[in-house]
Amino acid sequence: MKTRITELLGIQYPIIQGGMAWVAECHLAAAVSEAGGIGLIGAGGAPASFVREQIHKTRELTDKPFGVNIMLMNPEAEGIAEVVAKEGVKVVTTGAGNPGKYMAMWKEAGVKVIPVVASVAMAKMMERAGADAVVAEGTESGGHIGSATTMTLVPQVVDALHIPVVAAGGIADGRGFAAAMMLGAEGVQMGTRFLVAKESIVHDNYKKKVIAAKDIDSEVTGLSHGHPVRQLRNGMTREYLKLEKAGASFEELEQLTLGALRKAVVEGDAVNGTLMAGQIAGLVDREQTCAEMIGEIMDQAGKLLNW
Numbered sequence: 001m002k003t004r005i006t007e008l009l010g011i012q013y014p015i016i017q018g019g020m021a022w023v024a025e026c027h028l029a030a031a032v033s034e035a036g037g038i039g040l041i042g043a044g045g046a047p048a049s050f051v052r053e054q055i056h057k058t059r060e061l062t063d064k065p066f067g068v069n070i071m072l073m074n075p076e077a078e079g080i081a082e083v084v085a086k087e088g089v090k091v092v093t094t095g096a097g098n099p100g101k102y103m104a105m106w107k108e109a110g111v112k113v114i115p116v117v118a119s120v121a122m123a124k125m126m127e128r129a130g131a132d133a134v135v136a137e138g139t140e141s142g143g144h145i146g147s148a149t150t151m152t153l154v155p156q157v158v159d160a161l162h163i164p165v166v167a168a169g170g171i172a173d174g175r176g177f178a179a180a181m182m183l184g185a186e187g188v189q190m191g192t193r194f195l196v197a198k199e200s201i202v203h204d205n206y207k208k209k210v211i212a213a214k215d216i217d218s219e220v221t222g223l224s225h226g227h228p229v230r231q232l233r234n235g236m237t238r239e240y241l242k243l244e245k246a247g248a249s250f251e252e253l254e255q256l257t258l259g260a261l262r263k264a265v266v267e268g269d270a271v272n273g274t275l276m277a278g279q280i281a282g283l284v285d286r287e288q289t290c291a292e293m294i295g296e297i298m299d300q301a302g303k304l305l306n307w
Contacts, residue, residue, distance in 0.1 A: 001298070001307065004164040005187035008112055008132055009091055010065050012036035013298055015177075016114075016135070016166060017290075018191025019069020019093055020143065020276070021045065022265040023202055026054050030061035031199035031290040039066045039290075040093060048079035055087045065090035067112075072097025085109035093135060096144065100129040114166065116189075118146025123157045123165075131163060135189050138169030142192050142230050142278040145169075145220065151183070158184030172280040174300020181305060192278040198289045203268030206275055209234075213281035225250040232275035236260060 005014040015037035021044025029039030041054045058066050068084050070077055073096040081102040084092050091112040099115055106113050116135040117123040123134050136157040138150025150169040158165045167180035168189035180188045196207045209232055221240045222228045240256055257274060264273025
């Protein structure tokens with residue numbers, strides 16, 4: 001399948017794996033790339049040295065294009081941005097900030113820049129700054145979210161820009177892929193589906209929670225202080241929402257979630273950890289390889305779109 005996204009990134013299928021902190025490391029990124037999409041290393045809050053190491057390890061596992069996702073609030077964002085340029089990474093996606101100050105360096109190094117946006121205004125700003133494409137991410141997504149739904153956000157961003165748009169949020173199968181194409185997107189980004197991949201290092205306890213999730217099992221914390229996060233309901237979210245309702249400060253609430261994502265991903269603490277997952281978790285019902293996932297999605301989408 002050819003779209004401007006496959007041409008831009010030199011990939012077989014216009015599927016991008018979400019850059020999930022703690023989850024998206026070399027094994028998952030390489031597996032998605034090997035399967036014809038493009039895998040991302042999630043820098044999260046990690047140091048630049050870790051990202052460099054992950055780039056080298058990914059290159060040992062695949063000769064296909066892969067990328068890095070940078071959370072621009074990371075204190076080491078500048079160092080990571082430099083590593084991406086020096087290592088000749090194919091693509092960088094960005095979140096939690098404006099990547100404008102790194103754009104010239106990345107362009108000179110031949111890095112394709114695809115910021116994640118949650119509004120038309122941010123999408124326009126990124127196009128003016130020189131972005132090669134954008135990921136329009138709806139509120140259905142897991143992790144840090146905006147307020148617009150994928151269904152409403154994607155077509156408005158498509159209409160506002162000249163560069164290609166990738167749809168994210170609530171996509172886990174060929175039906176979601178086909179719907180995104182009909183909205184004008186030229187690719188999709190998926191996180192929750194890949195979280196349970198056989199190549200994913202996520203603890204089995206976390207994977208089982210996602211696989212067992214129903215449509216109503218995700219909820220959003222942090223709305224009161226402007227940092228909403230979608231995750232699966234557990235003991236930690238119940239305590240968080242109780243404190244949030246009681247008017248707890250941002251600092252007090254942050255203490256509750258400190259290290260909670262690592263607890264879930266690495267230690268398998270499904271009670272006190274942060275089980276980030278999108279609303280589509282209710283559709284994710286089994287563990288598969290990345291190749292099986294992508295093959296299944298593209299087969300279903302192809303029938304729906306009459307390829």
